Amino acid sequence: MSTSIREPEQFAFRAEITQLLHLLAHSLYQSREIALRELISNASDALDKMRYVALTEEGYRDQAEGLGIRLEGRDDTRDLVVRDNGVGMTREELVENLGTIARSGSLEFLKNLGESKADLSLIGQFGVGFYSAFMLADHVTVRTRSYREGQGHEWRSDGTGQFEIRAIDKEDRGTEVILHLKDDLRDLTKDYRIKGVVRTYSRFIPHPIRVGDEVVNDVRPIWVEPKGQVGDEQHAQFYQHLAHRADEAPLWHLHLAVDSPIQFRAVLYCPRTNVERLGFGRSEHGLNLLARRVLVRDDCRDLLPEYLRFLYGLVDSEDLPLNVSRETLQDNTVIRRIRGALTKSVFDRLEKLSADDAEAFRTFYDQFGPILKEGVVSEAEHRDRIAPLLRFASSRDESGKETTSLKEYASRCQEGQKAIYYLGGPDLASVRKCPNLEIFRRRGIEVLYLTDPIDEFVMASLGTFGGKELRSIDSGDLELPGPEIETPSAEAGGSGFSRVLELFRAALGDRVAEVRESKRLTDSPCCLVNASGGLSTQMQRILRQANRDFPAIGRVLEVNPDAALIKRLAELSANPANDPFVSSCGVQLWSNAMAIEGTLADPEEMVARVQDLMEQAAAGKSAIIR
Numbered sequence: 296m297s298t299s300i301r302e303p304e305q306f307a308f309r310a311e312i313t314q315l316l317h318l319l320a321h322s323l324y325q326s327r328e329i330a331l332r333e334l335i336s337n338a339s340d341a342l343d344k345m346r347y348v349a350l351t352e353e354g355y356r357d358q359a360e361g362l363g364i365r366l367e368g369r370d371d372t373r374d375l376v377v378r379d380n381g382v383g384m385t386r387e388e389l390v391e392n393l394g395t396i397a398r399s400g401s402l403e404f405l406k407n408l409g410e411s412k413a414d415l416s417l418i419g420q421f422g423v424g425f426y427s428a429f430m431l432a433d434h435v436t437v438r439t440r441s442y443r444e445g446q447g448h449e450w451r452s453d454g455t456g457q458f459e460i461r462a463i464d465k466e467d468r469g470t471e472v473i474l475h476l477k478d479d480l481r482d483l484t485k486d487y488r489i490k491g492v493v494r495t496y497s498r499f500i501p502h503p504i505r506v507g508d509e510v511v512n513d514v515r516p517i518w519v520e521p522k523g524q525v526g527d528e529q530h531a532q533f534y535q536h537l538a539h540r541a542d543e544a545p546l547w548h549l550h551l552a553v554d555s556p557i558q559f560r561a562v563l564y565c566p567r568t569n570v571e572r573l574g575f576g577r578s579e580h581g582l583n584l585l586a587r588r589v590l591v592r593d594d595c596r597d598l599l600p601e602y603l604r605f606l607y608g609l610v611d612s613e614d615l616p617l618n619v620s621r622e623t624l625q626d627n628t629v630i631r632r633i634r635g636a637l638t639k640s641v642f643d644r645l646e647k648l649s650a651d652d653a654e655a656f657r658t659f660y661d662q663f664g665p666i667l668k669e670g671v672v673s674e675a676e677h678r679d680r681i682a683p684l685l686r687f688a689s690s691r692d693e694s695g696k697e698t699t700s701l702k703e704y705a706s707r708c709q710e711g712q713k714a715i716y717y718l719g720g721p722d723l724a725s726v727r728k729c730p731n732l733e734i735f736r737r738r739g740i741e742v743l744y745l746t747d748p749i750d751e752f753v754m755a756s757l758g759t760f761g762g763k764e765l766r767s768i769d770s771g772d773l774e775l776p777g778p779e780i781e782t783p784s785a786e787a788g789g790s791g792f793s794r795v796l797e798l799f800r801a802a803l804g805d806r807v808a809e810v811r812e813s814k815r816l817t818d819s820p821c822c823l824v825n826a827s828g829g830l831s832t833q834m835q836r837i838l839r840q841a842n843r844d845f846p847a848i849g850r851v852l853e854v855n856p857d858a859a860l861i862k863r864l865a866e867l868s869a870n871p872a873n874d875p876f877v878s879s880c881g882v883q884l885w886s887n888a889m890a891i892e893g894t895l896a897d898p899e900e901m902v903a904r905v906q907d908l909m910e911q912a913a914a915g916k917s918a919i920i921r
């Protein structure tokens with residue numbers, strides 16, 4: 296026992312924590328009581344750990360009894376105490392956990408608060424929940440004794456840059472957080488107020504929370520209750536406890552009771568918002584794993600595929616040993632089977648949501664669709680479950696508001712249509728401008744508009760849907776349903792048009808793979824398409840963004856014999872003196888097509904040519920007013 300350091304020792308908080316504390320202390324956040332929930336959650340975690348220790352470590356067998364949390368208000372001193380008989384902390388743990396260890400979460404949280412992307416209610420998600428105590432208190436004291444030692448320690452701080460730690464006598468194991476309440480929160484010492492807060496935020500914590508002699512919460516673990524007996528309100532509170540989300544009900548939940556071949560109970564929750572989309576890092580949390588009601592891992596990532604990482608929840612199985620180690624989890628057959636069953640249930644739930652509640656499914660898809668798509672690209676196993684859930688904008692609603700599923704698209708296919716057509720681009724506005732769409736518009740064939748960069752990879756990974764090939768419309772060999780397009784204009788253009796193609800070909804050289812007559816354009820003079828079987832334009836754009844040295848791929852320039860400009864060039868080509876002008880127009884048309892796509896590499900060259908063409912046009916004009 297080291298009673299030698301009874302004198303307090305001073306420590307400085309890490310810089311980002313000082314910043315965070317300053318923010319919290321001056322916060323005008325309305326529901327400051329949520330801080331209490333963070334402290335109760337921490338106490339509950341410490342009790343879970345103690346129960347686990349008692350069941351797995353020699354010498355602590357009798358210590359799983361009487362685990363609980365107690366809240367006590369002290370009117371005279373304006374203190375509110377949160378006490379637990381959990382694992383407690385050693386001196387080193389106190390120093391590290393409450394002040395000096397780097398937490399990537401605190402920096403991220405500060406950054407997002409600064410950019411107004413997050414509000415204080417999200418604090419618990421960043422692994423810095425303890426500090427929210429300073430929203431309620433002007434001084435915080437933590438008295439704790441680890442289950443491993445007889446010596447207790449006290450941590451004190453007023454939240455301004457420093458904290459101090461000293462050895463104390465503490466009779467019982469566990470932790471006591473004493474909040475010296477801010478003046479305007481003094482009524483939080485009253486039992487009725489404390490009970491109110493517990494009932495609002497922490498009612499379904501699976502350990503008894505006592506205020507006076509009364510157990511205020513409902514300790515029956517909701518996941519072992521029969522499904523029909525757990526209401527939405529209970530689920531919402533349990534979700535808030537697991538996910539550290541204040542005042543938010545889950546978008547949907549799953550409550551599973553499976554008895555064979557593996558026995559397990561599970562609850563899973565889908566948040567309403569995807570914090571990854573707000574610019575936070577990847578969701579870094581797994582599910583809680585319990586063996587016979589005892590928490591064995593609070594961050595088990597092996598229970599769901601990576602692309603369902605946004606779900607919160609808990610799995611409790613009778614078939615798992617308590618001492619299952621992190622290393623053996625992945626190879627554990629029980630875990631693998633539970634993962635399979637959970638994943639299937641999630642897809643069943645999503646399928647049902649998409650059929651029964653379009654509004655909720657749309658919210659889900661807006662938030663988590665991009666993560667779900669990773670599942671198509673990263674593994675083949677569940678592609679066929681994810682594909683029907685995908686939604687895309689389409690030419691059916693040019694505003695992009697109404698999205699469509701692949702199945703709906705397929706149901707609208709024309710007689711003889713063998714493919715599902717799509718076009719990718721950086722945004723809806725540029726996709727809609729693409730001349731390649733003209734023939735589709737004329738024929739009334741629907742085209743999916745893909746604007747998420749991963750969409751192209753999704754389509755490439757899927758290959759087909761419902762027996763129909765997924766095809767980018769800038770592919771050189773389109774097989775459209777219905778009759779081949781008649782091109783009388785090609786004849787009308789006659790040899791002049793062939794000459795135009797010849798001149799374009801010679802002028803463009805190896806900048807293009809081919810120059811040919813187009814059968815897909817109605818208005819535009821020309822468009823670019825890709826050699827059959829080649830990469831789509833959007834895919835080339837994405838690869839070039841990722842790697843500047845990505846080689847330029849020779850494209851096919853298709854020319855519309857029907858366009859007024861091309862007709863005129865065909866006429867002019869009868870006179871060899873016009874060859875340079877026609878050639879120059881060819882290069883410029885190619886530049887225009889590249890510019891529309893956003894793939895033009897050398898704008899200076901184009902500017903010089905436009906200048907030259909303008910000079911020629913100006914020279915042909917007359918200043919004489921007729």
Ligand SMILES: Nc1ncnc2c1ncn2[C@@H]1O[C@H](COP(=O)(O)OP(=O)(O)OP(=O)(O)O)[C@@H](O)[C@H]1O
Nearest residue numbers: 337338341383392419420421422423424425426470
């Ligand atoms: N009552 C307690 N008993 C034992 N240890 C505690 C207690 N409260 C906090 N701790 C320790 O302090 C650490 C920091 O707590 P804090 O609330 O800031 O983050 P966290 O609990 O790790 O993250 P999260 O809030 O996301 O669960 C905890 O991980 C735990 O080790």
